[in-house]
Amino acid sequence: MGTAAQAADEEPVATATFVCADEKSIVAKFYPDDVALTLSDGRDLSLPQVMSGSGARYANADESIVFWNKGDTAFLTEGSDETMTYKDCVAD
Numbered sequence: 001m002g003t004a005a006q007a008a009d010e011e012p013v014a015t016a017t018f019v020c021a022d023e024k025s026i027v028a029k030f031y032p033d034d035v036a037l038t039l040s041d042g043r044d045l046s047l048p049q050v051m052s053g054s055g056a057r058y059a060n061a062d063e064s065i066v067f068w069n070k071g072d073t074a075f076l077t078e079g080s081d082e083t084m085t086y087k088d089c090v091a092d
Contacts, residue, residue: 010031012029012030012031012036013030013031013032014029014030015027015028015029015030016028016030016069016072016074016091016092017091017092018073018074018086018089018090018091018092019089019090019092020040020075020086020087020088020089020090021086021087021088021089022087023040024039024040024041024086024089025039025040025089025092026038026039026040026067026074026076026086026089028067028069028074030056033048033049034046034047034048034049034058035047035049035056035058035067035069037067037076039076039086045060045065045067047059047060047065047066047067048060050063052068054070055068055069055070055071056068056069056070057069064078064079064080065077065078066078066082072090072091073089073090073091074086074089074091075087075088075089076089
């Protein structure tokens with residue numbers, strides 16, 4: 001399984017821009033096994049897909065960064081306390 005960063009020439013399955021609370025945004029490029037995120041604070045992240053009971057869940061190895069997507073909504077949590085740093089995100 002490659003990550004989006006490793007397979008830069010691979011076309012994403014889907015791309016979405018989420019507009020979030022607090023004038024934040026997330027651009028998500030979905031690949032078969034992972035997601036490449038560009039956050040409005042300038043960070044680029046690549047997260048593998050992990051098990052989820054509902055919707056799509058992507059997380060780094062220690063789950064200190066988790067991106068959730070269900071339908072046209074999404075949010076991002078960070079840290080061991082799962083602080084929601086990007087919330088109320090809706091596909092533009």
